[in-house]
Every structure is written in structure tokens, then in C-alpha cells.
Amino acid sequence: MDSTALVAVENLSRYYQKNCAINELSFSLQPGEVLGFLGPNGAGKSTTMQVITGNLAPSEGRVKINGFDIIESPRQAKQQIGYLPEHPPVYREATVDEYLKYCAQLRRVERRSIAGALSQCKSHCGLNEVGHRLIANLSKGYQQRVGIAQAIIHNPPVVILDEPTVGLDPIQIREIRSLINTLGAKRSVILSTHILSEVQATCDRVLIIREGKLIYSASIEDLKNHSKDHSITVAFKHPPSIDRLKAIDQVELIEVIDNNRFRLNFKSDSPAESLVQASVEQNWGLFELVPEHTSLEDLFIELTQDKTAADNTEVEG
Amino acid sequence: MIFTIARREITTMFLSPLAWVILGVIQVVLGYMFLSLLDNYAILQPQLMRLENTPGVTDIVVAPLFQLTAIILLMIMPLITMRSFAEEKRNKTLSLLISSPLSMTEIVLGKFLGLLLFVLILVSLLMLMPLSLYVGTALDTGKLFSIYLSTLLLLGSFAAIGLYLSSLTDNQTIAAVSTFGALLMLWIIDWVGETIGDGQSVAAYLSILQHHQSMLEGVFNSSDLAYYLILIATFLGLTIRQLDRERLL
Numbered sequence: 001m002d003s004t005a006l007v008a009v010e011n012l013s014r015y016y017q018k019n020c021a022i023n024e025l026s027f028s029l030q031p032g033e034v035l036g037f038l039g040p041n042g043a044g045k046s047t048t049m050q051v052i053t054g055n056l057a058p059s060e061g062r063v064k065i066n067g068f069d070i071i072e073s074p075r076q077a078k079q080q081i082g083y084l085p086e087h088p089p090v091y092r093e094a095t096v097d098e099y100l101k102y103c104a105q106l107r108r109v110e111r112r113s114i115a116g117a118l119s120q121c122k123s124h125c126g127l128n129e130v131g132h133r134l135i136a137n138l139s140k141g142y143q144q145r146v147g148i149a150q151a152i153i154h155n156p157p158v159v160i161l162d163e164p165t166v167g168l169d170p171i172q173i174r175e176i177r178s179l180i181n182t183l184g185a186k187r188s189v190i191l192s193t194h195i196l197s198e199v200q201a202t203c204d205r206v207l208i209i210r211e212g213k214l215i216y217s218a219s220i221e222d223l224k225n226h227s228k229d230h231s232i233t234v235a236f237k238h239p240p241s242i243d244r245l246k247a248i249d250q251v252e253l254i255e256v257i258d259n260n261r262f263r264l265n266f267k268s269d270s271p272a273e274s275l276v277q278a279s280v281e282q283n284w285g286l287f288e289l290v291p292e293h294t295s296l297e298d299l300f301i302e303l304t305q306d307k308t309a310a311d312n313t314e315v316e317g
Numbered sequence: 318m319i320f321t322i323a324r325r326e327i328t329t330m331f332l333s334p335l336a337w338v339i340l341g342v343i344q345v346v347l348g349y350m351f352l353s354l355l356d357n358y359a360i361l362q363p364q365l366m367r368l369e370n371t372p373g374v375t376d377i378v379v380a381p382l383f384q385l386t387a388i389i390l391l392m393i394m395p396l397i398t399m400r401s402f403a404e405e406k407r408n409k410t411l412s413l414l415i416s417s418p419l420s421m422t423e424i425v426l427g428k429f430l431g432l433l434l435f436v437l438i439l440v441s442l443l444m445l446m447p448l449s450l451y452v453g454t455a456l457d458t459g460k461l462f463s464i465y466l467s468t469l470l471l472l473g474s475f476a477a478i479g480l481y482l483s484s485l486t487d488n489q490t491i492a493a494v495s496t497f498g499a500l501l502m503l504w505i506i507d508w509v510g511e512t513i514g515d516g517q518s519v520a521a522y523l524s525i526l527q528h529h530q531s532m533l534e535g536v537f538n539s540s541d542l543a544y545y546l547i548l549i550a551t552f553l554g555l556t557i558r559q560l561d562r563e564r565l566l
Binding site for chain 2: 016054057074079081085086092093094098102103105
């Protein structure tokens with residue numbers, strides 16, 4: 001594990017009685033990185049986050065935050081973290097201002113800088129208009145924002161968000177995502193979710209875990225390369241014979257969908273250009289050409305459902 | 318940090334109607350009892366005049382009033398302490414405190430101090446009734462102080478026990494009922510001692526109201542003080558241990 005990592009998790013295991021929730025998990029978070037934590041329900045995402053933030057004790061292994069061990073020096077370690085649990089821990093009977101001020105005090109923000117921190121984090125999370133309202137009367141989306149606000153009010157280097165967009169409407173989801181993106185510019189963020197597009201939209205690196213084990217770890221760039229398209233669907237008004245299609249450069253396999261439609265699998269480069277050319281020259285009447293993406297979703301399903309595939313693609317962070 | 322949590326606790330208590338209702342109801346009930354005790358005293362007074370070493374108004378009115386206070390609050394305190402941890406667990410807000418840079422000791426002491434502040438307000442309000450007697454008569458200040466201190470210590474012990482039982486569950490009703498049971502047991506535990514016929518038995522020492530009784534009489538015994546302090550420390554220690562243990566489960 002390199003020493004510059006903000007969060008270093010080493011061989012972390014966690015058992016609930018005999019149930020193993022996390023199994024020998026190791027990863028690290030670099031400064032300025034947004035790490036997506038992906039996995040099906042019950043994979044151990046929340047448990048891992050609870051262990052990192054000191055809400056649960058690890059059964060085995062170590063967690064270091066900015067060099068501080070969460071078990072040996074919990075106070076210094078927790079000072080480095082802002083944590084939004086699955087359910088935002090908000091006091092319903094308090095107003096947004098009261099609550100955030102209390103959070104700032106709990107995180108030992110200096111008395112004279114509390115007002116500044118409060119207004120800054122409120123404008124950051126779009127809470128300026130609701131400062132005087134009771135949290136109980138706010139909508140779910142606003143409560144979620146209050147939850148994020150309490151996680152960043154003390155300006156921590158690491159922000160940990162457990163499913164921040166659950167239960168929100170699409171507009172709110174977009175707002176929270178852009179909020180996460182602005183957070184990621186200054187801080188390191190760990191984000192857990194089971195929504196794949198969220199990871200693609202916000203994260204620099206993704207970890208996929210299943211049954212408490214890390215089964216895939218890669219940067220989003222790698223992931224995009226991994227999910228590069230390997231097939232296209234084409235449709236012709238005057239379909240040529242299969243042999244003639246096969247003759248086109250790069251085309252490997254042809255699947256007939258119906259009379260006019262074909263799915264073409266290719267090796268590395270897309271045959272689209274030569275296809276169009278051939279179609280024009282021989283008047284096949286090409287009217288549809290759709291590249292098919294093997295998306296993150298496919299990868300996710302492949303990894304989380306197929307055990308043998310998971311073992312083969314295991315990559316160390 | 319402890320004071321920050323305590324202030325939050327007391328604010329939360331007074332934001333809900335429960336604290337106000339409890340203060341109001343106790344004040345009305347004990348006010349009525351105070352008046353009836355005063356009435357009694359007015360009837361007894363001519364006979365008392367003839368005795369030597371007569372017990373004063375402090376002994377005849379104030380001490381019984383605070384004995385009743387102890388019994389009534391034995392029933393009411395569980396309702397005040399029940400929400401301490403049980404509500405936070407139910408609403409899943411406890412992780413705010415746990416993931417903040419605080420030790421468990423600070424969290425528990427903060428909660429306890431919040432309860433103690435409420436108790437202080439409660440007892441101080443009740444104390445206004447005997448203090449009003451200063452208008453017409455002289456009171457035994459030393460005894461009055463002893464009564465005040467005793468009631469605070471007693472309710473502090475109730476609060477510590479309630480805090481612990483509230484940390485065991487996420488259900489407020491269960492916390493309240495079990496606290497009530499525990500307090501009741503601590504009251505009646507010496508009834509066994511009486512039937513055995515040994516007034517100095519362990520059971521008698523354990524009984525919480527025995528200690529209150531002797532302090533109400535103005536006997537300031539260090540063993541009574543030790544009893545309360547040990548009780549409070551034990552249950553606060555157990556609460557800290559319980560919260561720490563929950564992270565391991």
C-alpha cells in the first residue's frame with residue numbers, strides 16, 4: 001500500500017456472527033479521486049463504509065485514513081472523514097441551520113469560523129432558501145442534501161457517501177451528481193451505488209464487489225475501453241447474400257435477425273466504413289447502422305453473476 | 318464537546334411537548350400535595366407547640382413532599398430517559414455522533430449531562446414551593462439544601478439507569494418499561510430485608526429510597542453519597558461499554 005493514499009484498506013474482513021460480510025478487501029483512495037463502489041444489494045458496500053467510518057469495528061484487517069488508524073486513533077481519523085450513511089442522520093425537529101451548526105461543533109470547527117463554514121456549505125448544497133425550515137418538513141431530496149452538507153461542513157479531505165441518490169427524482173439525481181462532481185474537484189470521494197450510470201457519470205475509478213470480495217477494479221477509462229463495441233446491427237432494403245457480407249474486411253460472424261437485419265461481429269476495427277462503401281457500390285440500400293455497446297451493465301452482470309468469470313477477471317487495485 | 322451534546326439534548330427535549338407536559342403535570346400534582354401537607358401542618362401546629370424539640374415545617378411539610386417527589390418521578394423518569402439512545406437508534410441518527418471525532422465516553426456523558434440539566438430544572442422548580450414559605454416563616458436552610466442535593470442525586474441515578482436501558486434497545490416503549498421495572502425493583506428490594514428482620518442487610522443498602530430517606534431527614538452520610546455516585550458511574554460505564562460493543566456485533 002503506498003503511503004500517499006488518503007484511505008488505505010488492508011485485508012479487511014468483517015463477520016456478522018458467522019456470516020461473512022466483507023472478505024479480505026483491500027483498496028486505496030488517492031487524493032482527488034472519486035471512487036465508485038459498485039455491487040448488488042447485500043454485497044457488503046454499506047458494511048465496508050461503516051467500517052471505514054468507525055461505525056463498525058473490523059473483524060480483521062486495518063483501515064487507515066490520512067495515516068491515522070481508525071481503531072488506534074479514532075478521533076484523528078474521524079476528523080478526516082465526512083460520512084453520509086444510507087439514511088441521512090438528520091434531526092427532524094431541528095431547523096437546517098441549527099442542525100448544521102451542531103454538526104460543525106461536533107466536528108470541532110473553530111467557533112469563529114462556524115458561520116463561514118455554514119454559509120459556504122449551504123450554498124454548495126443549494127440549501128440557502130431552506131435554512132430556517134424544519135428538516136421534518138423538507139422533501140426527501142432536500143433531506144439528502146442536508147445529509148451531504150453535514151458530511152462536508154468541516155471540510156474533510158475524504159467524503160464517503162452511501163447511496164446518495166436513492167429515492168430521488170431524476171432532476172434531483174442530476175443535481176446531486178453535479179454536486180458530487182464539484183466535491184470531487186477538491187476532495188476524495190467514495191461513493192456507493194448500485195446504479196451503473198451513476199458510476200459512469202461521476203467516478204474516476206470503480207470497484208465492483210460481490211459477497212464481500214473485490215472482483216473488479218479499474219479506472220473509468222479502462223472500463224470504457226473494455227466495453228468498446230464489438231458488434232453492429234445493420235439493415236438493408238436489398239439484403240446481399242451472407243457470403244458477400246462475410247467478405248467485408250474485419251467481419252467475423254454474422255447473425256441473421258430477420259430478412260433485412262443482420263448483426264455483424266467484428267475483431268478490432270469497426271467495418272462500418274467499408275460496409276457503407278460496399279452498400280453504395282452494390283446498391284444494398286443500407287438504412288440502419290447501429291453500433292452495439294457492451295455496457296458497464298453487461299460487465300456488472302457478468303461479474304456479479306458468473307463465479308468463474310469473476311475469478312478470471314480479478315484485478316488488484 | 319460534552320456540553321455541545323448536552324445542550325442539543327436539552328433543546329431537543331424542550332422542542333417536543335413531552336418535557337413541558339411532564340414539568341406541568343408534576344408541578345400541578347406536587348403543588349396540590351404541598352397544599353394538603355401545609356393544611357395538615359396548620360391543623361397539627363397547636364399540638365406541636367406544646368412539645369419540646371418540635372419538628373419544624375421543614376420536617377413536616379418539605380421532607381414528605383420530596384419523598385412523594387421521589388416516588389412520582391420513579392414513574393416519570395423512564396419517560397424522560399427512554400428516548401436518549403433508543404430514538405437515535407430507531408431514526409438511525411446515532412451514526413452522526415459515532416462518525417464524528419468524539420469518544421463514546423463524551424457521547425454518553427453528553428447525553429447524561431443533558432438529562433441532568435433537565436432534572437436540575439425540574440427540582441429547582443419544585444424547590445420554589447418550599448422556598449415560598451420563607452415569606453411567612455423560617456426554614457432550616459441546611460436541611461433544605463440536603464433535600465435538594467438528595468433529590469438531584471436520586472434523579473441522577475434514575476437517569477443513569479434509564480440511559481443504560483435506553484442504549485440496549487431501539488424501541489422507546491421497551492426502554493421506558495424496563496427502566497420503570499428496574500427503578501421499582503430498586504425501591505422494593507429492601508422489603509425482603511424487613512421480613513428477614515435484619516434492617517442492615519445488603520438488600521436494605523441496595524434500596525434506593527432508603528438513602529433518599531436519610532438525606533431527607535438532614536443526615537448527610539457519606540455512604541449515601543457513595544451509593545449514588547457508584548450507581549451513576551456503574552450505569553454510565555455500562556452504557557459506554559454497550560455502545561462500544563454494538564460496533565462489534
